[in-house]
Amino acid sequence: MTHPLDTPKQASAGVGSSQPRKASSRSDLFPQLIAMQKRLKASNFAIFRVVGSGPPSRRKLVCELENLGADAPQICERFLNAYSVTLIEHIDSSLLPLIWSGSSAGSFVEAPEFSALLVRLAPGAVPLAGIAFPVRLGATGNGFVIFMAEELDLASDDIIQHHVESCRLMTDLLSMDERRTPHAEALSEREIACLQLAGDGRISEEIAGKLGLSVHTVNAYLGSAAIKLNSVNRIQAIAKAIRLGYIH
Protein backbone atom coordinates (compact mmCIF):
# COMPACT_ATOMS: atom_id res chain seq x y z
CA MET A 1 0.00 0.00 0.00
CA THR A 2 2.70 2.53 -0.79
CA HIS A 3 3.20 4.81 -3.69
CA PRO A 4 5.80 3.33 -5.99
CA LEU A 5 8.21 6.20 -5.54
CA ASP A 6 7.32 8.02 -2.40
CA THR A 7 7.14 7.55 1.28
CA PRO A 8 4.27 9.90 1.89
CA LYS A 9 4.14 12.07 4.94
CA GLN A 10 0.40 11.82 5.14
CA ALA A 11 -1.10 8.40 4.88
CA SER A 12 -4.25 7.80 2.88
CA ALA A 13 -5.66 9.59 -0.12
CA GLY A 14 -8.75 10.28 1.92
CA VAL A 15 -7.11 12.68 4.33
CA GLY A 16 -8.30 16.21 3.72
CA SER A 17 -6.13 19.20 3.10
CA SER A 18 -4.58 19.70 6.49
CA GLN A 19 -1.69 22.10 6.20
CA PRO A 20 1.57 20.80 7.57
CA ARG A 21 2.87 23.68 9.66
CA LYS A 22 0.53 26.55 10.16
CA ALA A 23 2.24 29.76 11.10
CA SER A 24 0.29 31.93 13.49
CA SER A 25 2.25 35.17 13.35
CA ARG A 26 4.66 36.88 11.02
CA SER A 27 7.57 36.06 13.28
CA ASP A 28 6.86 32.36 12.62
CA LEU A 29 7.52 32.92 8.95
CA PHE A 30 10.99 34.27 9.57
CA PRO A 31 12.70 30.99 10.53
CA GLN A 32 11.00 29.26 7.61
CA LEU A 33 12.34 31.87 5.22
CA ILE A 34 15.81 31.59 6.75
CA ALA A 35 15.71 27.82 6.28
CA MET A 36 14.70 28.24 2.64
CA GLN A 37 17.42 30.83 2.13
CA LYS A 38 20.01 28.42 3.56
CA ARG A 39 18.94 25.61 1.28
CA LEU A 40 19.32 27.88 -1.75
CA LYS A 41 22.70 29.10 -0.44
CA ALA A 42 21.32 32.62 -0.65
CA SER A 43 22.23 35.51 1.64
CA ASN A 44 18.98 37.47 1.80
CA PHE A 45 15.25 37.17 1.32
CA ALA A 46 12.30 39.50 0.88
CA ILE A 47 8.56 39.17 0.42
CA PHE A 48 6.81 41.74 -1.74
CA ARG A 49 3.07 41.97 -2.11
CA VAL A 50 1.02 43.65 -4.81
CA VAL A 51 -1.30 46.29 -3.39
CA GLY A 52 -4.06 48.21 -5.13
CA SER A 53 -6.38 47.06 -7.87
CA GLY A 54 -7.13 47.98 -11.44
CA PRO A 55 -4.64 48.47 -14.28
CA PRO A 56 -0.94 47.78 -13.60
CA SER A 57 -0.16 51.49 -13.27
CA ARG A 58 -2.42 51.66 -10.19
CA ARG A 59 -0.75 48.80 -8.38
CA LYS A 60 2.56 48.68 -6.63
CA LEU A 61 4.79 46.30 -4.73
CA VAL A 62 5.21 46.66 -1.00
CA CYS A 63 7.89 44.91 1.02
CA GLU A 64 6.29 42.84 3.81
CA LEU A 65 9.19 40.92 5.30
CA GLU A 66 12.92 41.05 4.65
CA ASN A 67 16.38 40.45 6.06
CA LEU A 68 18.24 42.84 3.81
CA GLY A 69 20.04 44.46 6.72
CA ALA A 70 20.69 48.14 7.39
CA ASP A 71 20.49 49.14 3.72
CA ALA A 72 17.07 47.56 3.28
CA PRO A 73 15.19 50.75 2.27
CA GLN A 74 17.77 51.64 -0.39
CA ILE A 75 17.97 48.10 -1.75
CA CYS A 76 14.18 47.85 -1.90
CA GLU A 77 13.97 51.17 -3.67
CA ARG A 78 16.57 50.25 -6.26
CA PHE A 79 14.96 46.87 -6.76
CA LEU A 80 11.47 48.32 -7.20
CA ASN A 81 12.63 51.13 -9.47
CA ALA A 82 14.23 48.59 -11.76
CA TYR A 83 11.78 45.71 -11.68
CA SER A 84 8.40 46.56 -10.18
CA VAL A 85 6.67 47.39 -13.49
CA THR A 86 7.89 44.15 -15.07
CA LEU A 87 7.01 42.11 -11.99
CA ILE A 88 3.46 43.48 -11.75
CA GLU A 89 2.87 42.81 -15.44
CA HIS A 90 4.40 39.37 -15.09
CA ILE A 91 2.09 38.26 -12.30
CA ASP A 92 -0.89 39.23 -14.45
CA SER A 93 -0.11 36.53 -16.96
CA SER A 94 2.45 34.06 -15.70
CA LEU A 95 3.64 32.06 -12.72
CA LEU A 96 7.12 31.31 -14.02
CA PRO A 97 9.94 32.29 -11.64
CA LEU A 98 12.14 35.27 -12.58
CA ILE A 99 15.90 35.58 -12.20
CA TRP A 100 18.43 38.35 -12.53
CA SER A 101 22.18 38.87 -12.19
CA GLY A 102 23.56 41.51 -9.87
CA SER A 103 25.78 44.49 -10.62
CA SER A 104 28.84 43.42 -8.62
CA ALA A 105 31.60 41.67 -10.55
CA GLY A 106 31.21 37.90 -10.62
CA SER A 107 27.55 37.98 -9.70
CA PHE A 108 25.57 35.41 -11.63
CA VAL A 109 22.51 33.22 -11.51
CA GLU A 110 22.38 29.82 -13.18
CA ALA A 111 19.74 27.14 -13.53
CA PRO A 112 20.77 25.00 -16.49
CA GLU A 113 18.00 22.37 -16.31
CA PHE A 114 15.33 24.97 -15.83
CA SER A 115 16.27 27.65 -18.32
CA ALA A 116 13.12 27.55 -20.45
CA LEU A 117 10.95 27.79 -17.36
CA LEU A 118 12.59 30.96 -16.07
CA VAL A 119 12.18 34.56 -17.11
CA ARG A 120 15.39 36.58 -17.10
CA LEU A 121 15.27 40.21 -16.03
CA ALA A 122 17.74 42.87 -17.15
CA PRO A 123 20.95 42.35 -15.12
CA GLY A 124 22.79 44.74 -12.86
CA ALA A 125 19.97 46.77 -11.31
CA VAL A 126 20.79 45.65 -7.76
CA PRO A 127 24.13 44.50 -6.30
CA LEU A 128 23.03 40.89 -5.75
CA ALA A 129 21.72 38.25 -8.12
CA GLY A 130 18.40 36.70 -7.27
CA ILE A 131 15.30 34.69 -8.00
CA ALA A 132 11.69 35.79 -7.52
CA PHE A 133 8.88 33.26 -7.08
CA PRO A 134 5.55 34.76 -8.14
CA VAL A 135 2.57 33.67 -6.03
CA ARG A 136 -0.89 34.35 -7.39
CA LEU A 137 -3.67 33.69 -4.88
CA GLY A 138 -6.53 35.51 -6.58
CA ALA A 139 -8.12 38.84 -5.77
CA THR A 140 -5.75 39.62 -2.89
CA GLY A 141 -2.50 38.51 -1.34
CA ASN A 142 -0.54 38.17 -4.57
CA GLY A 143 3.17 38.81 -4.54
CA PHE A 144 6.71 37.55 -4.78
CA VAL A 145 9.05 35.65 -2.51
CA ILE A 146 12.59 36.67 -3.37
CA PHE A 147 16.00 35.23 -2.55
CA MET A 148 19.26 36.98 -3.31
CA ALA A 149 22.95 36.10 -3.27
CA GLU A 150 26.26 37.05 -4.82
CA GLU A 151 25.93 33.95 -6.97
CA LEU A 152 23.05 31.51 -7.28
CA ASP A 153 23.35 28.08 -8.84
CA LEU A 154 19.86 26.65 -8.80
CA ALA A 155 18.91 23.01 -9.18
CA SER A 156 15.45 22.39 -10.58
CA ASP A 157 14.41 20.44 -7.48
CA ASP A 158 15.24 23.44 -5.33
CA ILE A 159 13.31 25.80 -7.56
CA ILE A 160 10.15 23.72 -7.44
CA GLN A 161 10.30 23.02 -3.72
CA HIS A 162 10.92 26.66 -2.91
CA HIS A 163 8.15 27.80 -5.19
CA VAL A 164 5.69 25.43 -3.52
CA GLU A 165 6.84 26.67 -0.12
CA SER A 166 6.60 30.26 -1.27
CA CYS A 167 2.97 29.63 -2.15
CA ARG A 168 2.35 28.29 1.35
CA LEU A 169 4.07 31.29 2.94
CA MET A 170 1.90 33.71 0.99
CA THR A 171 -1.31 31.90 1.93
CA ASP A 172 -0.18 31.93 5.57
CA LEU A 173 0.48 35.64 5.31
CA LEU A 174 -2.98 36.25 3.87
CA SER A 175 -4.77 34.14 6.46
CA MET A 176 -2.95 36.04 9.24
CA ASP A 177 -4.16 39.34 7.79
CA GLU A 178 -7.66 37.94 7.54
CA ARG A 179 -7.74 36.98 11.19
CA ARG A 180 -6.60 40.45 12.20
CA THR A 181 -9.18 42.47 10.30
CA PRO A 182 -12.50 42.41 12.18
CA HIS A 183 -15.22 40.99 10.03
CA ALA A 184 -17.98 43.33 9.06
CA GLU A 185 -21.49 42.45 10.10
CA ALA A 186 -22.74 39.63 7.90
CA LEU A 187 -25.18 40.49 5.13
CA SER A 188 -28.76 39.22 5.47
CA GLU A 189 -30.31 36.93 2.89
CA ARG A 190 -32.56 39.72 1.60
CA GLU A 191 -29.65 42.11 1.23
CA ILE A 192 -27.71 39.50 -0.71
CA ALA A 193 -30.70 38.80 -2.97
CA CYS A 194 -31.13 42.51 -3.73
CA LEU A 195 -27.40 42.95 -4.43
CA GLN A 196 -27.40 39.93 -6.73
CA LEU A 197 -30.34 41.20 -8.77
CA ALA A 198 -28.92 44.72 -8.93
CA GLY A 199 -25.63 43.26 -10.16
CA ASP A 200 -27.57 41.37 -12.82
CA GLY A 201 -28.78 44.66 -14.22
CA ARG A 202 -32.19 44.93 -12.56
CA ILE A 203 -33.45 48.30 -11.46
CA SER A 204 -35.06 48.71 -8.04
CA GLU A 205 -38.61 48.43 -9.41
CA GLU A 206 -37.81 45.09 -11.04
CA ILE A 207 -36.14 43.79 -7.89
CA ALA A 208 -39.16 44.85 -5.86
CA GLY A 209 -41.47 42.99 -8.24
CA LYS A 210 -39.34 39.87 -8.18
CA LEU A 211 -38.98 39.69 -4.41
CA GLY A 212 -42.49 40.92 -3.61
CA LEU A 213 -41.24 43.98 -1.75
CA SER A 214 -41.83 47.69 -2.12
CA VAL A 215 -39.29 49.79 -3.99
CA HIS A 216 -38.47 51.65 -0.79
CA THR A 217 -37.70 48.41 1.02
CA VAL A 218 -35.41 47.31 -1.80
CA ASN A 219 -33.55 50.61 -1.68
CA ALA A 220 -33.32 50.30 2.09
CA TYR A 221 -31.80 46.81 1.78
CA LEU A 222 -29.30 48.05 -0.80
CA GLY A 223 -28.47 50.96 1.48
CA SER A 224 -27.92 48.80 4.55
CA ALA A 225 -25.82 46.39 2.47
CA ALA A 226 -23.67 49.32 1.34
CA ILE A 227 -23.14 50.38 4.97
CA LYS A 228 -22.23 46.86 6.07
CA LEU A 229 -19.78 46.58 3.19
CA ASN A 230 -18.31 49.94 4.11
CA SER A 231 -19.26 51.37 0.72
CA VAL A 232 -20.55 54.78 -0.26
CA ASN A 233 -23.17 53.60 -2.74
CA ARG A 234 -24.81 50.50 -4.17
CA ILE A 235 -22.38 50.24 -7.08
CA GLN A 236 -19.37 50.03 -4.80
CA ALA A 237 -21.32 47.59 -2.62
CA ILE A 238 -21.91 45.32 -5.62
CA ALA A 239 -18.23 45.44 -6.55
CA LYS A 240 -17.22 44.54 -3.00
CA ALA A 241 -19.87 41.85 -2.64
CA ILE A 242 -18.56 40.10 -5.75
CA ARG A 243 -14.97 40.34 -4.57
CA LEU A 244 -15.92 38.94 -1.17
CA GLY A 245 -17.96 36.14 -2.72
CA TYR A 246 -21.41 37.15 -1.40
CA ILE A 247 -22.79 37.33 -4.92
CA HIS A 248 -21.66 36.25 -8.37
Place this chain on the structure above:
Amino acid sequence: MEVTYAISGFESGSRRVTKPDEVDGVLSREQMIRKLNQAGGAAGVDAPLRALCDYVGGSHYLLARYDLLQEKGLDFIVTGNWPFDLVRRVGTVLADGYSRSTEIERCLALLQPQFEDLPDECRPPAGVSRRFCSLFFSVGRARFALLLLFPEELILSQERLREAALLAAYATSFVEERQRKSDRDFELTDRELECLFWIAEGKTSDEIALILGISRNTINNYITSVMRKTATKTRSEAIAYAVRNNLV
Protein backbone atom coordinates in the same frame (compact mmCIF):
# COMPACT_ATOMS: atom_id res chain seq x y z
CA MET B 1 8.46 6.26 -21.84
CA GLU B 2 7.00 7.96 -24.91
CA VAL B 3 4.63 5.05 -25.43
CA THR B 4 2.62 6.06 -22.41
CA TYR B 5 1.68 9.34 -24.05
CA ALA B 6 0.84 7.80 -27.39
CA ILE B 7 -1.87 5.70 -25.81
CA SER B 8 -5.09 7.57 -25.24
CA GLY B 9 -5.89 8.47 -21.68
CA PHE B 10 -8.75 6.07 -21.08
CA GLU B 11 -6.66 3.06 -21.95
CA SER B 12 -3.55 4.21 -20.17
CA GLY B 13 -5.66 4.53 -17.04
CA SER B 14 -7.09 1.05 -17.07
CA ARG B 15 -3.86 -0.40 -18.36
CA ARG B 16 -1.86 0.76 -15.41
CA VAL B 17 -4.48 -0.54 -13.01
CA THR B 18 -4.24 -4.04 -14.38
CA LYS B 19 -0.51 -3.92 -13.80
CA PRO B 20 -0.14 -1.99 -10.58
CA ASP B 21 3.50 -2.91 -10.13
CA GLU B 22 4.53 -1.26 -13.36
CA VAL B 23 6.69 1.58 -12.27
CA ASP B 24 8.13 2.80 -15.53
CA GLY B 25 4.91 4.58 -16.42
CA VAL B 26 5.59 6.98 -13.55
CA LEU B 27 7.96 9.81 -14.19
CA SER B 28 10.58 11.01 -11.78
CA ARG B 29 10.61 14.70 -11.00
CA GLU B 30 13.82 15.19 -12.96
CA GLN B 31 12.40 13.55 -16.07
CA MET B 32 9.26 15.58 -15.65
CA ILE B 33 11.12 18.86 -15.49
CA ARG B 34 13.39 17.97 -18.36
CA LYS B 35 10.30 17.31 -20.44
CA LEU B 36 8.66 20.58 -19.48
CA ASN B 37 11.86 22.51 -19.98
CA GLN B 38 12.50 21.03 -23.41
CA ALA B 39 8.97 21.61 -24.57
CA GLY B 40 8.87 25.17 -23.25
CA GLY B 41 5.84 26.93 -24.66
CA ALA B 42 5.66 24.83 -27.80
CA ALA B 43 3.91 21.86 -26.22
CA GLY B 44 0.66 23.58 -25.33
CA VAL B 45 -1.05 22.38 -22.17
CA ASP B 46 -2.17 18.90 -23.03
CA ALA B 47 1.13 17.03 -23.28
CA PRO B 48 2.61 18.52 -20.08
CA LEU B 49 -0.59 17.69 -18.17
CA ARG B 50 -0.54 14.12 -19.36
CA ALA B 51 3.00 13.85 -18.10
CA LEU B 52 2.07 15.50 -14.80
CA CYS B 53 -0.79 13.09 -14.32
CA ASP B 54 1.67 10.24 -14.71
CA TYR B 55 4.06 11.97 -12.35
CA VAL B 56 1.55 11.85 -9.49
CA GLY B 57 0.44 8.33 -10.39
CA GLY B 58 -3.00 9.45 -11.56
CA SER B 59 -5.12 7.70 -14.14
CA HIS B 60 -7.13 10.66 -15.52
CA TYR B 61 -6.66 14.42 -15.50
CA LEU B 62 -8.95 17.34 -16.17
CA LEU B 63 -7.89 20.98 -16.26
CA ALA B 64 -10.81 23.35 -15.85
CA ARG B 65 -11.26 27.11 -15.69
CA TYR B 66 -12.67 27.30 -12.17
CA ASP B 67 -13.77 30.90 -12.72
CA LEU B 68 -15.81 30.08 -15.82
CA LEU B 69 -17.94 27.35 -14.25
CA GLN B 70 -20.95 29.60 -13.83
CA GLU B 71 -21.28 30.01 -17.54
CA LYS B 72 -23.25 27.56 -19.60
CA GLY B 73 -21.66 24.98 -21.83
CA LEU B 74 -18.34 23.23 -21.53
CA ASP B 75 -16.12 26.23 -22.13
CA PHE B 76 -14.65 25.72 -18.68
CA ILE B 77 -12.69 22.68 -19.84
CA VAL B 78 -9.14 23.44 -20.90
CA THR B 79 -7.93 19.92 -21.48
CA GLY B 80 -8.31 16.44 -20.03
CA ASN B 81 -9.03 12.80 -20.56
CA TRP B 82 -11.83 12.20 -18.07
CA PRO B 83 -14.77 10.19 -19.41
CA PHE B 84 -17.30 12.67 -20.73
CA ASP B 85 -20.23 11.76 -18.47
CA LEU B 86 -18.00 12.32 -15.43
CA VAL B 87 -16.85 15.70 -16.75
CA ARG B 88 -20.41 16.95 -16.93
CA ARG B 89 -21.31 15.81 -13.43
CA VAL B 90 -18.11 16.96 -11.82
CA GLY B 91 -18.71 20.35 -13.44
CA THR B 92 -21.87 20.66 -11.36
CA VAL B 93 -20.03 19.59 -8.20
CA LEU B 94 -17.31 22.16 -8.85
CA ALA B 95 -19.73 24.97 -9.64
CA ASP B 96 -21.47 24.20 -6.38
CA GLY B 97 -18.24 24.39 -4.42
CA TYR B 98 -17.34 27.62 -6.18
CA SER B 99 -20.61 29.31 -5.30
CA ARG B 100 -20.35 28.24 -1.67
CA SER B 101 -16.82 29.54 -1.17
CA THR B 102 -15.70 33.12 -0.61
CA GLU B 103 -12.90 34.75 -2.56
CA ILE B 104 -10.62 34.59 0.48
CA GLU B 105 -11.24 30.87 0.86
CA ARG B 106 -10.44 30.43 -2.82
CA CYS B 107 -7.23 32.42 -2.38
CA LEU B 108 -6.19 30.25 0.55
CA ALA B 109 -6.89 27.04 -1.37
CA LEU B 110 -3.85 27.59 -3.60
CA LEU B 111 -2.01 24.30 -4.17
CA GLN B 112 -3.91 22.60 -1.32
CA PRO B 113 -4.99 19.12 -2.42
CA GLN B 114 -8.67 18.55 -1.65
CA PHE B 115 -10.40 15.21 -1.86
CA GLU B 116 -14.01 14.56 -2.65
CA ASP B 117 -16.10 11.63 -3.87
CA LEU B 118 -17.75 11.59 -7.26
CA PRO B 119 -21.54 11.95 -7.08
CA ASP B 120 -23.32 8.64 -6.38
CA GLU B 121 -24.76 8.24 -9.86
CA CYS B 122 -21.31 8.43 -11.46
CA ARG B 123 -19.56 5.27 -12.52
CA PRO B 124 -15.80 5.73 -12.64
CA PRO B 125 -13.86 3.51 -15.06
CA ALA B 126 -13.02 0.04 -13.70
CA GLY B 127 -10.28 0.05 -11.09
CA VAL B 128 -10.42 3.83 -10.64
CA SER B 129 -11.25 5.25 -7.24
CA ARG B 130 -14.41 7.33 -6.68
CA ARG B 131 -12.36 9.77 -4.70
CA PHE B 132 -10.90 12.50 -6.85
CA CYS B 133 -8.37 15.16 -6.00
CA SER B 134 -8.80 18.85 -6.83
CA LEU B 135 -5.93 21.31 -6.87
CA PHE B 136 -6.40 25.00 -7.45
CA PHE B 137 -4.09 27.65 -8.85
CA SER B 138 -4.32 31.01 -10.59
CA VAL B 139 -2.42 32.20 -13.61
CA GLY B 140 -3.01 35.87 -14.20
CA ARG B 141 -6.70 36.56 -13.92
CA ALA B 142 -7.71 32.99 -14.65
CA ARG B 143 -8.29 30.51 -11.85
CA PHE B 144 -7.79 26.86 -12.66
CA ALA B 145 -8.80 23.57 -11.09
CA LEU B 146 -6.75 20.46 -11.81
CA LEU B 147 -8.86 17.37 -11.14
CA LEU B 148 -7.22 13.99 -10.92
CA LEU B 149 -8.55 10.45 -10.75
CA PHE B 150 -6.43 7.68 -9.31
CA PRO B 151 -6.29 3.92 -9.40
CA GLU B 152 -7.96 2.39 -6.36
CA GLU B 153 -5.82 1.80 -3.27
CA LEU B 154 -3.12 4.20 -4.41
CA ILE B 155 -1.54 6.25 -1.66
CA LEU B 156 -0.70 9.76 -2.63
CA SER B 157 2.04 12.13 -1.64
CA GLN B 158 0.63 15.57 -0.86
CA GLU B 159 3.96 17.14 -1.70
CA ARG B 160 3.92 15.55 -5.11
CA LEU B 161 0.37 16.77 -5.76
CA ARG B 162 1.38 20.33 -4.88
CA GLU B 163 4.38 20.14 -7.19
CA ALA B 164 2.18 18.83 -9.98
CA ALA B 165 -0.21 21.75 -9.54
CA LEU B 166 2.69 24.20 -9.65
CA LEU B 167 4.09 22.61 -12.79
CA ALA B 168 0.63 22.68 -14.35
CA ALA B 169 0.61 26.40 -13.59
CA TYR B 170 3.97 26.74 -15.38
CA ALA B 171 2.61 24.94 -18.43
CA THR B 172 -0.50 27.12 -18.38
CA SER B 173 1.62 30.27 -18.03
CA PHE B 174 3.09 29.77 -21.47
CA VAL B 175 -0.32 29.51 -23.04
CA GLU B 176 -1.83 32.37 -21.05
CA GLU B 177 0.96 34.66 -22.07
CA ARG B 178 0.22 34.04 -25.71
CA GLN B 179 -3.53 34.41 -25.35
CA ARG B 180 -3.36 37.57 -23.34
CA LYS B 181 -2.54 39.71 -26.33
CA SER B 182 -5.55 38.51 -28.29
CA ASP B 183 -8.43 38.93 -25.87
CA ARG B 184 -7.07 41.77 -23.82
CA ASP B 185 -9.69 43.49 -21.71
CA PHE B 186 -12.59 42.98 -24.10
CA GLU B 187 -11.39 45.90 -26.18
CA LEU B 188 -12.27 48.52 -23.63
CA THR B 189 -10.09 51.60 -23.92
CA ASP B 190 -7.79 52.72 -21.11
CA ARG B 191 -10.07 55.67 -20.37
CA GLU B 192 -13.10 53.42 -20.15
CA LEU B 193 -11.26 51.08 -17.79
CA GLU B 194 -10.18 54.05 -15.72
CA CYS B 195 -13.80 55.20 -15.39
CA LEU B 196 -14.91 51.69 -14.44
CA PHE B 197 -12.22 51.53 -11.80
CA TRP B 198 -13.40 54.75 -10.14
CA ILE B 199 -17.06 53.80 -10.34
CA ALA B 200 -16.27 50.53 -8.62
CA GLU B 201 -14.61 52.61 -5.89
CA GLY B 202 -17.96 54.31 -5.35
CA LYS B 203 -17.22 57.59 -7.14
CA THR B 204 -19.96 59.52 -8.93
CA SER B 205 -19.63 60.94 -12.44
CA ASP B 206 -18.97 64.39 -10.98
CA GLU B 207 -16.20 63.09 -8.77
CA ILE B 208 -14.59 61.16 -11.61
CA ALA B 209 -14.75 64.28 -13.77
CA LEU B 210 -12.72 66.06 -11.08
CA ILE B 211 -10.26 63.19 -10.71
CA LEU B 212 -9.60 62.76 -14.41
CA GLY B 213 -9.95 66.42 -15.30
CA ILE B 214 -12.51 65.86 -18.05
CA SER B 215 -16.14 66.83 -18.23
CA ARG B 216 -18.98 64.95 -16.62
CA ASN B 217 -20.64 64.36 -19.96
CA THR B 218 -17.51 62.76 -21.35
CA ILE B 219 -17.47 60.41 -18.36
CA ASN B 220 -21.09 59.50 -18.98
CA ASN B 221 -20.27 58.86 -22.62
CA TYR B 222 -17.47 56.51 -21.63
CA ILE B 223 -19.81 54.63 -19.34
CA THR B 224 -22.51 54.37 -22.00
CA SER B 225 -19.89 53.03 -24.37
CA VAL B 226 -18.77 50.47 -21.76
CA MET B 227 -22.37 49.33 -21.29
CA ARG B 228 -22.78 48.95 -25.03
CA LYS B 229 -19.54 46.97 -25.42
CA THR B 230 -20.27 44.68 -22.50
CA ALA B 231 -23.99 44.32 -23.33
CA THR B 232 -25.06 45.47 -19.88
CA LYS B 233 -28.17 47.49 -19.05
CA THR B 234 -27.26 49.47 -15.92
CA ARG B 235 -24.16 50.90 -14.29
CA SER B 236 -24.48 48.33 -11.54
CA GLU B 237 -24.47 45.52 -14.04
CA ALA B 238 -21.51 47.01 -15.91
CA ILE B 239 -19.52 47.17 -12.68
CA ALA B 240 -20.57 43.65 -11.73
CA TYR B 241 -19.39 42.52 -15.15
CA ALA B 242 -16.09 44.35 -14.74
CA VAL B 243 -15.45 42.85 -11.31
CA ARG B 244 -16.39 39.34 -12.43
CA ASN B 245 -13.94 39.62 -15.29
CA ASN B 246 -11.27 41.24 -13.15
CA LEU B 247 -11.18 44.36 -15.27
CA VAL B 248 -11.05 46.57 -12.20
